Amino acid sequence: MFEMLLNADMQAAALNVLIWTTAALCAGRWPVERSRRRGRARAVTLLALVGIGMLVVLMRITTVTLMGRESWLFAVDRVAVALPALAVPAAAALVGTLPRLVAWVRRPSLETRIAAFAPTAVVPLQTAALGALVGLWTALFTVLAPPLLGPALLIHSAVVLFAALAWFCQTRRWLAARSRPRRRASRPVRALRAVAAVTAVAVAGTATVNLAAASSKLPDSMSMAPADGAAGGHHGGGESAAAGGTTSVTALTGPRDERPDRRFTLVAAEKTVRLASGRTVRAWAFDGQLPGPTLRVRQGELVEVTVRNELPRANVAVHWHGVDVPNAEDGVPGVTQNAIRPGGTHVYRFRPDESGTHWYHSHQQTSVQQMKGLFGALIIDPPKPAPVDHDWYLAMHSWKTEDGATVPALGLADRLERRRAAPGERVRLRLLNSDRLTHEFSLTGTSFRVTALDGNAVRGPTPVSDRKLAIGAGGRYDVEFVMPDRPVRLTEIQDFVGARDRGLLISADGRGEVTPDLPSREFDPTTYGTPAPTPFGPGSRFTRTKTMVFDNEIGFYDGRFRVTWTVNGMAFPDAPNLTVREGDLVRLRFANRSHFDHPMHLHGHHVLVLSRNGRPVTGSPVWLDTVNVRVGEVWEVAFRADNPGIWMDHCHIGDHAVLGMMMHLSYENVTSPYRVGRATGNRVE
Ligand code: C2O
Ligand code: CU
Numbered sequence: 001m002f003e004m005l006l007n008a009d010m011q012a013a014a015l016n017v018l019i020w021t022t023a024a025l026c027a028g029r030w031p032v033e034r035s036r037r038r039g040r041a042r043a044v045t046l047l048a049l050v051g052i053g054m055l056v057v058l059m060r061i062t063t064v065t066l067m068g069r070e071s072w073l074f075a076v077d078r079v080a081v082a083l084p085a086l087a088v089p090a091a092a093a094l095v096g097t098l099p100r101l102v103a104w105v106r107r108p109s110l111e112t113r114i115a116a117f118a119p120t121a122v123v124p125l126q127t128a129a130l131g132a133l134v135g136l137w138t139a140l141f142t143v144l145a146p147p148l149l150g151p152a153l154l155i156h157s158a159v160v161l162f163a164a165l166a167w168f169c170q171t172r173r174w175l176a177a178r179s180r181p182r183r184r185a186s187r188p189v190r191a192l193r194a195v196a197a198v199t200a201v202a203v204a205g206t207a208t209v210n211l212a213a214a215s216s217k218l219p220d221s222m223s224m225a226p227a228d229g230a231a232g233g234h235h236g237g238g239e240s241a242a243a244g245g246t247t248s249v250t251a252l253t254g255p256r257d258e259r260p261d262r263r264f265t266l267v268a269a270e271k272t273v274r275l276a277s278g279r280t281v282r283a284w285a286f287d288g289q290l291p292g293p294t295l296r297v298r299q300g301e302l303v304e305v306t307v308r309n310e311l312p313r314a315n316v317a318v319h320w321h322g323v324d325v326p327n328a329e330d331g332v333p334g335v336t337q338n339a340i341r342p343g344g345t346h347v348y349r350f351r352p353d354e355s356g357t358h359w360y361h362s363h364q365q366t367s368v369q370q371m372k373g374l375f376g377a378l379i380i381d382p383p384k385p386a387p388v389d390h391d392w393y394l395a396m397h398s399w400k401t402e403d404g405a406t407v408p409a410l411g412l413a414d415r416l417e418r419r420r421a422a423p424g425e426r427v428r429l430r431l432l433n434s435d436r437l438t439h440e441f442s443l444t445g446t447s448f449r450v451t452a453l454d455g456n457a458v459r460g461p462t463p464v465s466d467r468k469l470a471i472g473a474g475g476r477y478d479v480e481f482v483m484p485d486r487p488v489r490l491t492e493i494q495d496f497v498g499a500r501d502r503g504l505l506i507s508a509d510g511r512g513e514v515t516p517d518l519p520s521r522e523f524d525p526t527t528y529g530t531p532a533p534t535p536f537g538p539g540s541r542f543t544r545t546k547t548m549v550f551d552n553e554i555g556f557y558d559g560r561f562r563v564t565w566t567v568n569g570m571a572f573p574d575a576p577n578l579t580v581r582e583g584d585l586v587r588l589r590f591a592n593r594s595h596f597d598h599p600m601h602l603h604g605h606h607v608l609v610l611s612r613n614g615r616p617v618t619g620s621p622v623w624l625d626t627v628n629v630r631v632g633e634v635w636e637v638a639f640r641a642d643n644p645g646i647w648m649d650h651c652h653i654g655d656h657a658v659l660g661m662m663m664h665l666s667y668e669n670v671t672s673p674y675r676v677g678r679a680t681g682n683r684v685e
Contacts, residue, residue: 101116215556270311327646
């Protein structure tokens with residue numbers, strides 16, 4: 001729904017440019033007509049253009065109003081900038097242009113023609129054309145987001161200045177036309193002028209484009225620590241570090257001297273792996289497995305993981321997604337460590353004081369390495385785990401096969417997989433979306449309970465049926481059911497179309513058939529389960545609040561022209577980073593008016609959902625590490641700043657992070673000796 005609105009708004013913006021520019025060009029022509037008939041035709045055309053122009057202005061006002069009804073955040077920039085820049089000159093045209101055009105159409109004569117050439121008639125159209133251009137530009141190329149006062153003042157002053165200049169020029173032309181009608185510059189002079197104008201525009205355009213391309217280049221090496229004037233100098237509203245001591249991330253390690261309870265080694269290397277269908281993937285894998293080995297530990301144990309990099313050329317670093325480890329163990333190259341070079345090793349140590357379904361993945365060039373297979377499950381059992389008979393972990397992933405296809409699969413199962421469970425047995429499915437899209441699942445043949453979200457237990461989960469589960473990239477859902485005496489089938493819904501043989505079929509003997517349900521309604525975690533007390537909530541006093549509006553934009557990024565993903569109109573490294581002080585209670589508001597879902601992942605913290613689309617959470621408290629903000633949605637979440645360090649905060653769709661949607665959260669006074677960028681070998685994205 002919202003996406004349709006967004007498209008309609010874009011179309012309205014484009015139509016306004018088309019109509020008003022044509023009208024302005026038409027009205028600005030010297031008032032000499034070859035014949036009476038031609039003169040009249042021009043008058044009628046112009047009148048029609050202005051009439052249609054009024055309609056398309058109304059159209060844009062309507063689309064913006066409807067967007068604003070979804071959330072004022074979706075419309076506020078348009079209300080502050082695009083609409084006034086368009087509607088004010090359009091209103092002036094209503095008063096200044098329209099009556100003169102009507103008079104000219106009614107009584108075509110030199111007199112009425114010249115009256116329609118008056119600045120009062122022409123300048124509104126020229127200004128409306130500029131306003132329409134501003135409206136399209138700010139929807140496509142330079143998206144605006146609050147705070148809007150600065151940009152609004154700047155743009156409106158520019159429009160007013162333009163109108164004044166146009167008034168001056170048009171007055172001179174009009175006076176000339178009045179005193180010496182039928183005379184205008186000779187053909188060669190006009191041609192020369194036209195050539196000069198086109199050349200000037202071309203030269204200025206090329207220069208601007210080259211400058212934009214060059215200035216969009218990401219620095220070869222930069223620090224992400226706030227104390228070092230982080231990331232292009234934009235602190236996103238944070239305050240500068242207070243005077244006093246600083247802590248380096250290198251000091252924020254897990255227990256270094258104690259004896260670990262669990263030891264693992266993960267070796268990253270190239271490996272060709274066969275999918276269930278026989279297709280092969282030239283993967284990058286941990287221990288030769290896709291997904292990597294499942295690390296299973298108990299809450300409170302000291303875990304030690306040694307990562308060895310045997311990839312021939314690429315560096316790696318491993319992030320423990322969903323586990324609030326100490327900062328130095330977070331595995332972010334260029335922020336918490338230097339990436340592990342080929343042949344190198346790195347030892348991670350942490351003691352999770354939480355449980356649930358989590359995972360690990362490479363955070364070096366995440367968009368590439370994770371998709372190639374450098375990930376696996378990290379399952380932390382609580383002290384007293386709820387007993388189940390089958391505990392299955394399933395990663396939804398898209399593999400790039402050697403034959404060039406992109407094949408969606410549950411683990412390596414790119415076709416229907418069959419497993420056995422006897423009637424009455426308890427089954428737990430741990431669903432992980434390690435892919436780059438939101439995936440929607442249906443479970444057919446049984447009702448089920450959603451027992452955990454991102455590894456966090458749901459309070460009082462009740463049986464669900466006829467709902468699809470939408471899991472954003474990076475997210476996890478634990479689902480449990482008691483095996484009925486008929487088969488049960490798990491299906492990924494989008495890929496079901498044209499791929500009926502995918503998914504997981506569970507039955508007593510591994511045989512049987514089930515036609516998958518395709519529920520249209522989505523399971524809503526914010527209205528599910530039983531409420532319970534939380535350490536803070538919507539009524540708490542927040543020490544910091546940050547609104548983040550997600551857009552996409554067309555423009556130069558890192559030297560290339562492309563679609564970028566922005567937060568408050570800015571892409572990494574200018575996207576709004578957040579600086580906090582330990583103990584802060586921080587509220588984040590996400591509003592997604594782009595064309596894609598954005599699963600926002602904050603490292604090192606769990607966030608509590610306060611509201612979704614303006615409605616507060618009515619069920620179990622929802623704690624997440626990855627908040628999948630779908631198109632047209634607004635979420636409010638909060639967290640306590642209780643884990644000092646420098647933490648990534650990004651969209652978990654690698655392609656979006658690479659193209660701008662990447663920020664970080666820094667604690668005051670925390671510094672990092674590491675640097676990111678091409679020249680450093682640390683590629684955080
Ligand atoms: Cu799972 Cu920063 O990522
Ligand atoms: Cu995204």
